[in-house]
Amino acid sequence: MSEESKVESVEFIEDKHVQYVIDQDSHRSFEYWLSEHLRLNGLYWGVTTLITMNKLDVLPENEVIEFVISCWDEKSGGFGAFPNHDGHLLSTHSALQILKIYDNDLKILDTKRSKIISFVKNLQLEDGSFQGDRFGEVDTRFIYNAVSCFALLGELTPDITEPATKYILKCQNFDGGFGLVPGAESHAAQVFTCLAALAVVDSLHIVQEDTRLIDWLSERQVLPSGGFNGRPEKLPDVCYSWWVLSSLAMLGKQHYVDLKKLENFILTCQDFQEGGISDRPDNQTDIYHTCFGITGLSLIDYKKYNFKEIDPIYCMPVEVTMKFKKWKYNDIPV
Helix, strand or coil, rough: CCCCCCCCCCCCCCHHHHHHHHHHHHCCCHHHHHHHHHHHHHHHHHHHHHHHCCCHCCCCHHHHHHHHHHCCCCCCCCCCCCCCCEEEEHHHHHHHHHHHHHCCCCCHHCCHHHHEEEEEHHCEECCCCCEEECCCCEEEEEEEEEHHHHHHHHCCCCHHHHHHHHHHHHHHHCCCCCCCCCCCCCCHHHHHHHHHHHHHCCCCCHHHCHHHHHHHHHHHHCCCCCCCCCCCCCCCCCHHHHHHHHHHHCCHHHHHHHHHHHHHHHHHCCCCCCCCCCCCCCCCCCHHHHHHHHHHHHHHHCCCCCCCCCCCCEEEHHHHHHHCCCCCCCCCCC
């Protein structure tokens, strides 16, 4: 599809998005208290939204770090989603990403570091998969969370990466996509977690030229909207602007889709009165879709918006990830 498609120009309301993120903590609705299990993830989405727009300084750094540290679960060694919650890989990953953005050396973890490493290691099973926590749910998301945590901590080792790679490859389907476990339906978010995990452990070359996978990802663009869906026959959703486009970017194939139409789709999902981005035009906004809409725009053209360049593997600014990772996606010829 051509990037030169003619689409109507839609304004990007940056200032309102910044205020939208700032206001999140003041919206203490009933739903707010029901979502404690997502609170640390939500903070990561907000921090990532702001730093991508070069506006991180609007948040009080000391309060952000204090909250993250307060979520550490000493008993398990991982981070919970909220103070006094059990440790979980999802929230541990978000915690490390936030702290890495603020403190590149993660010195702030101090004596917690070894316990965090043990927490993550102890969640790997014999087949190479990872549980999210001690209760046993297995999902390819957790492999990505785990290897990314190890990369952030500088603790990636072959005894972790080799069985994890073998398990990921078992999750690839006949259509080229990946599911959450072997035999599960292909889904764009799972494709991202599998490809990003392979990239983290320097094994992306195994699927780099898989035309089934590239075609499956390219076919996620739903025309005429220009947005991506997560699997066949589903509606487009802004969050897949990240899950699909980042996957294509890792493979060096982002030019296989119509980036102009995708950009327009994201922009039409903005709330032009209150700020924030929703899954589809005129729906309720949330911090999750705001984050992945804006990081999607960064992948499309970060220079146009005066954004930071985002790393498609880690969903963190390249200026942060270049300090610890070995593999650089933009070394791939397009």
